[in-house]
Amino acid sequence: MKFKWLIKTGVIACALQVQCVFAAGSGIPDAPALAEGLDSTVAPERDGAQTVIDLALELIGVRYRHGGDNPATGFDCSGLVNHVFREARGMILPHSSRAIGNTGQPVARDALKAGDLVLFRNLRNAVSHIGIYLGDHRFVHSPRPGQAVSIADLRERYWAKRYFGARRIGDA
Numbered sequence: 001m002k003f004k005w006l007i008k009t010g011v012i013a014c015a016l017q018v019q020c021v022f023a024a025g026s027g028i029p030d031a032p033a034l035a036e037g038l039d040s041t042v043a044p045e046r047d048g049a050q051t052v053i054d055l056a057l058e059l060i061g062v063r064y065r066h067g068g069d070n071p072a073t074g075f076d077c078s079g080l081v082n083h084v085f086r087e088a089r090g091m092i093l094p095h096s097s098r099a100i101g102n103t104g105q106p107v108a109r110d111a112l113k114a115g116d117l118v119l120f121r122n123l124r125n126a127v128s129h130i131g132i133y134l135g136d137h138r139f140v141h142s143p144r145p146g147q148a149v150s151i152a153d154l155r156e157r158y159w160a161k162r163y164f165g166a167r168r169i170g171d172a
Helices: 003-010 031-036 042-056 077-089 158-161
Strands: 105-107 117-121 127-136 138-141 151-153 163-168
Touching: 042 077, 042 127, 077 138, 105 117, 117 158, 158 163
Parallel strands: none
Antiparallel strands: 105 163, 117 127, 117 163, 127 138, 138 151
C-alpha cells in the first residue's frame, strides 16, 4: 500500500511506531509535513532528503529478498537503499552495504540528518547492514529473511551495539 494513498484516505501508517492519525474535518497533512515531523533538522533546502524519506516510507511492508532491488520482488538492505536513491535522486549506488559504506561523506552520529545512511557492522567489524536515517533515532531498512521493510530505532540494544557510522550522499 502506498504511503501517499494512506495520506489521501486520512490514515497515516502505524508502521512509524506512533499513534495512528485520522483526519477529522480540516486538512490532511501531506507527506513532506509528516516526514518533517520525524526530524526537525529537515529544512526546505533539503528537498532531496525529503524525496528520499518519502519514497523510503512508501516502501514499508515490502518483503525481504536476498539480492532484491525492487518493490515487486523484494529488497535486501542495500537493494532498498539503491532503489530509493535511484528513484528519488537519480543516483546509482553499488549493490553492497560495504561498498555503499565507502560512498559519500562520513557523518558523526550527533550530526545525523534525515536522508543520511546509517551503517552497521558484523562481529568481524565490517559493514554488513545499511538503512536510511529518518530522524529522532529512527531509520528505515530491510532487516532479514522473513521480515519486511520497516522502521527501527538506533537506541535499541541490537542496533546500538552494531552501529558503525553514517554517510551522507550528495546533499541527501
